[in-house]
Amino acid sequence: MSKISSPFRHNNNHWLxxxxxxxxxxxxMVPIILTVITSFKLQQDIERTPPVLLPxxxxxxxxxxxxxxxxxxxxxxVLNPAPAPKSLLGFKINGTLISVYLxxxxxxxxxxxxxxxxxxxxxxxxxxxxxxxxxxxxxxxILVITGVPLLTNLLALYQMGIIIRKSGLPYxxxxxxxxxxxxxxxPLSVWIAKGFFDAIPRDLEDAALIDGCSRLGxxxxxxxxLTIPGMIAIFLLTFxxxxxxxxxxxxxxxxxxxxxxxxxxxxFLGENLINLQVIGAACILISLPIxxxxxxxxxxxxxxxxEGSVKG
Amino acid sequence: xxxxLPQENRRKWFRNSMPFWLILPTIIVLLVxxxxxxxxxxxxxxxxxxxxxxxxxxxQNFKLLFATxxxxxxxxxxxxxxxxxxxxxxxxxxxxxxxxxxxIRFTGLYLTLLFLPWVLSQIIAGEIFRLMVxxxxxxxxxxxxxxxxxxxxxxxxxxxxPPTPWFGSFPFPPSPAMVLLILASTWxxxxxVTLLILASIQLIPLEIIESGRIDGANTLxxxxxxMVPIILPTLVVAxxxxxxxxxxxxxxxxxxxxxxxxxxxxxxxxxxYSIGWQQLNFSGAAALALVIAVVNLALIIGTLRVTRVExxxx
Numbered sequence: 001m002s003k004i005s006s007p008f009r010h011n012n013n014h015w016l017x018x019x020x021x022x023x024x025x026x027x028x029m030v031p032i033i034l035t036v037i038t039s040f041k042l043q044q045d046i047e048r049t050p051p052v053l054l055p056x057x058x059x060x061x062x063x064x065x066x067x068x069x070x071x072x073x074x075x076x077x078v079l080n081p082a083p084a085p086k087s088l089l090g091f092k093i094n095g096t097l098i099s100v101y102l103x104x105x106x107x108x109x110x111x112x113x114x115x116x117x118x119x120x121x122x123x124x125x126x127x128x129x130x131x132x133x134x135x136x137x138x139x140x141x142i143l144v145i146t147g148v149p150l151l152t153n154l155l156a157l158y159q160m161g162i163i164i165r166k167s168g169l170p171y172x173x174x175x176x177x178x179x180x181x182x183x184x185x186x187p188l189s190v191w192i193a194k195g196f197f198d199a200i201p202r203d204l205e206d207a208a209l210i211d212g213c214s215r216l217g218x219x220x221x222x223x224x225x226l227t228i229p230g231m232i233a234i235f236l237l238t239f240x241x242x243x244x245x246x247x248x249x250x251x252x253x254x255x256x257x258x259x260x261x262x263x264x265x266x267x268f269l270g271e272n273l274i275n276l277q278v279i280g281a282a283c284i285l286i287s288l289p290i291x292x293x294x295x296x297x298x299x300x301x302x303x304x305x306x307e308g309s310v311k312g
Numbered sequence: 313x314x315x316x317l318p319q320e321n322r323r324k325w326f327r328n329s330m331p332f333w334l335i336l337p338t339i340i341v342l343l344v345x346x347x348x349x350x351x352x353x354x355x356x357x358x359x360x361x362x363x364x365x366x367x368x369x370x371x372q373n374f375k376l377l378f379a380t381x382x383x384x385x386x387x388x389x390x391x392x393x394x395x396x397x398x399x400x401x402x403x404x405x406x407x408x409x410x411x412x413x414x415x416i417r418f419t420g421l422y423l424t425l426l427f428l429p430w431v432l433s434q435i436i437a438g439e440i441f442r443l444m445v446x447x448x449x450x451x452x453x454x455x456x457x458x459x460x461x462x463x464x465x466x467x468x469x470x471x472x473x474p475p476t477p478w479f480g481s482f483p484f485p486p487s488p489a490m491v492l493l494i495l496a497s498t499w500x501x502x503x504x505v506t507l508l509i510l511a512s513i514q515l516i517p518l519e520i521i522e523s524g525r526i527d528g529a530n531t532l533x534x535x536x537x538x539m540v541p542i543i544l545p546t547l548v549v550a551x552x553x554x555x556x557x558x559x560x561x562x563x564x565x566x567x568x569x570x571x572x573x574x575x576x577x578x579x580x581x582x583x584x585y586s587i588g589w590q591q592l593n594f595s596g597a598a599a600l601a602l603v604i605a606v607v608n609l610a611l612i613i614g615t616l617r618v619t620r621v622e623x624x625x626x
Contacts, residue, residue, distance in 0.1 A: 014416055021411050021422045024404070028426055028499060031440045034451055038443060050454035119338045126334035138335070140616065145346045147608035149560050151584045152601035155356070155594060156349030183345020186338060215327065244433030246563045251589065262435050262563075269439060269567065276443055283436045294431045298424050305504065306511045 039280030040070045046276045074277030078268075078285055097282060100257055101264030107174070108249075108260060109242040112181040113235045116189050119182070120234055121227065124193025125219065129202075139194075146187045153184070154251050161252055173253045177260075180252060181242050189234045192308045196230030197223070233304035236297050243290050261286055350605065356598035373599040382575065382583060383600070388483045389490070390559075390579040396486065396494040397501070398554050402547070404498070405505035410535070412506070413513040423507070430503040434563025441496040442568050445469040471573050487576045489569050497564055501557065505550050512546035513539065545618050552615045556608055580604055 037054065038046070045055035056068040077095075084092035093099050127139055157180055164171045200223060208218040242260075249260035265282055272278045294301060357373050359366040377383050408426065412419045429437065444452045447468045457466035467488060474487035486494070516539060524538050540547070562581045565571060571578040571586060578586065584604065588597030 017411050017414050017416055018418070021408070021419075024408050024411075025422050025425045028429055028502065031444060031499065032428060032432075034444055035440050038451070046449055049448055050457075051449060051451050052454075053451060119341065122334040123338040126331035130331035132331050138339075142338075142342065143616070144609065144612055145342055147556070147605065147612040148346050148350050149581070149584070149601055149604045149608060151560070151562070151581060151588065151597070152353045152605055153346060153349040155588055155597055155601060156352035157345070159352070159594070160348075179341065180345055183341045186341060187346075190338060215330070240431065244435075246433065246435045246566065247585075262433055265439075266435055266567065274449060276446070276449055279439060279443060283432075283439055287432050287436055291428065291431050294427065295424065298427070301427075302423075302507060305507055 035280045035283060038276050039074045039284055040072070041277045042069050042071045042073065043275065043277065045069060047274070071277075074275070074279075074281030075285070077272075077275070077278045078282045097261065097264045097268055098285070101259060101261040102286070104174075104258055105243055105261040108178055108181060109239045111178045112185065112242045113238040115178070115182050116186050116238045117231050117235050119186055120189035120193040121231060123190050124195075124197050125223070127190070127194045128197030129205075139191075142187045142190055150184070150247060153180075154248060157248075158251055161254070165254065173255055173258045177249060177253055180248055181245065184245075184248065185238045185241050188308050189238060192234055192237075192304055193227075193230060195307045196227050200226050229300065229303070230307075232297070233300040233307075236293065236300055237304045237308075240290050240294070240301075353598045353601050353605075356595055357602050360595050369595075373595045377596055377599045377603075382578070385481075385483070385575060386578050386580050386583045388481070389575075389577065392483055392486050392490060393494060393497075393577075393579045394555055394558055396490075397497050397558050398551055400494060401498045401501050401505050401554055402551060405502055405550070406509055406547075408502070408506045409509035409513055410539075412510050423503075423510075426506060427503040429500050432500070434500070434561055435567045437496060437500045438564040438567035438569075441492060441499075442470070445492060447471060470569065473573070474576055483576075487573075489573060489577050493565065493568060493577050496568055497558060497561075500564070501554055505554065508546055508550050508553075509543065512543040516542050548618045549615055552611045552618075556611050559604060559608060559611075 041055050045052065054063070054068065055070070056063050056065060058064050058067045061067075078097055079093050080095040081091045082094050083090065127135065161171075161176060164176075204222055204226075205218050208222045209215070213221065244262065245260070246262040246266065250263045250266065253259045253263075265286055268282050269279055272282075358368060358370060360369045360372065412423060432440070442450075444450050445456060447453060447470060448457070453468065456462060457468055459466045469488040469492050472488045474483060474490075475485050477483055478485065483490070520538060520542070521534060524534050529537065560581055562585050565577060565579070565582045569577040571582045580600070581604065584597055584600045587593050587600060
């Protein structure tokens with residue numbers, strides 16, 4: 001973000017600004033830092049009253065770095081690894097949170113994101129390049145639809161799921177939930193995609209058409225390569241949204257072993273009411289993949305978010 | 313006269329209808345997942361389950377809903393929550409964005425670190441905040457439950473009863489649990505709002521600020537009379553979008569307070585969940601869902617009007 005110029009040239013108080021920003025960033029990091037610390041504690045240190053911030057005190061000293069009692073028991077409890085000589089890493093993860101629910105979420109998030117990118121690119125292109133009857137009404141309609149409260153959708157979709165299951169029609173929880181996720185996260189993506197297509201000059205396409213390229217040829221050879229950053233942004237935003245989604249997966253999927261990881265976590269919380277290190281470890285393990293994803297692709301995320309909200 | 317071949321005709325028809333085919337899949341998915349549920353909910357809100365099946369009861373469900381004290385309580389709670397959440401997020405978000413817009417180093421790093429809470433899911437965000445104030449074990453409860461700091465007997469955020477309301481039955485000042493909920497939701501929404509405001513500050517032409525400075529305006533005056541009027545549409549969009557998200561998210565409440573203690577954090581979306589899936593009263597939930605949908609619709613139309621004004625003025 002540094003290449004965008006600042007509206008202020010006179011900066012005599014750099015250090016004050018840095019200090020203020022560091023303070024804000026630190027305060028917003030405190031909950032995360034505390035969770036990380038908690039996740040490495042021993043049960044005996046968690047149950048102490050009054051609670052201690054760092055488990056580093058001894059009988060005589062209040063802080064002694066060499067006496068710190070860090071432990072991985074929380075992570076062990078979540079992963080529940082067992083030695084399995086035949087597997088690739090030499091052990092097998094038995095914790096259901098990872099072995100069952102995480103896989104489901106990866107499947108749903110990947111499938112949803114790919115399809116959302118496909119549909120958003122198709123309709124974003126149509127909205128950006130064609131003028132047709134009902135153009136504006138449809139665009140507005142797609143936006144207004146996002147105002148339907150999630151719980152309203154779920155109310156009807158929940159009943160729909162029950163009816164389809166009863167009717168004996170071919171039904172799969174996984175297909176159903178992916179369609180629902182697509183419907184929930186598509187509207188915003190269409191707007192983002194349209195914004196990206198609008199930013200590509202039409203002349204480029206016209207030149208290709210004059211040179212004898214077909215409309216579809218121009219789309220795939222000229223336009224698509226330029227929209228790859230936009231497609232990545234939509235993919236990532238949808239991926240994170242599905243990863244973090246809780247309610248739809250919790251209510252709409254009938255079979256427990258097909259539910260997503262956020263349900264697994266919610267379930268897990270109920271089983272470990274006072275094992276705070278286990279809860280902390282579970283939260284961190286589940287957030288880590290998307291945090292890394294975000295850190296690596298942060299520019300894409302920022303672009304997509306600004307695009308989606310300012311245009312919307 | 314050249315004869316038009318049927319094949320060419322067909323190709324032309326296909327080319328003209330291409331936008332339709334491109335949009336069709338999107339429309340189908342949205343009809344199933346968004347439009348049908350809305351119509352179904354509207355129908356459901358006028359029906360009630362009898363032993364013989366569903367029967368039409370008119371506005372009976374709405375009458376029942378408006379008559380319950382849970383609903384009227386939740387209106388007050390929702391207002392307190394929304395106002396607290398939106399005001400706090402906007403103020404901190406504006407200050408942060410303003411600081412980040414200065415020409416200094418590390419702004420990218422600050423913004424990235426600031427964004428970590430946004431990446432976490434609502435369930436996890438709620439749980440992280442609950443862990444901090446959990447009675448006896450939470451790290452902050454050592455401070456909060458100290459009777460010397462919070463007389464008479466210390467503060468247990470998740471179980472404390474609400475203070476006496478100042479204005480009749482309006483739940484103000486908010487209960488400790490509500491304050492915690494506001495803080496947690498602000499924590500998670502702050503990065504997004506900061507980014508929005510930052511992006512629009514960076515679009516302000518330098519000359520305008522510069523000329524203001526030459527005319528002798530100080531930084532506060534520049535903010536008040538130059539920046540805020542220019543980015544006003546973005547601020548309004550941010551306020552609407554914060555409200556919209558807060559009106560629809562229950563994930564945070566799920567893991568943080570579950571509507572409790574008692575019904576102190578039972579804001580409207582949570583009440584909807586509770587009526588629908590805890591009491592399994594789908595008709596009542598549908599009536600409430602429509603009430604929330606109307607509020608949402610007003611917010612979205614408001615956003616559209618603001619962005620349209622912005623486009624017209626550009």
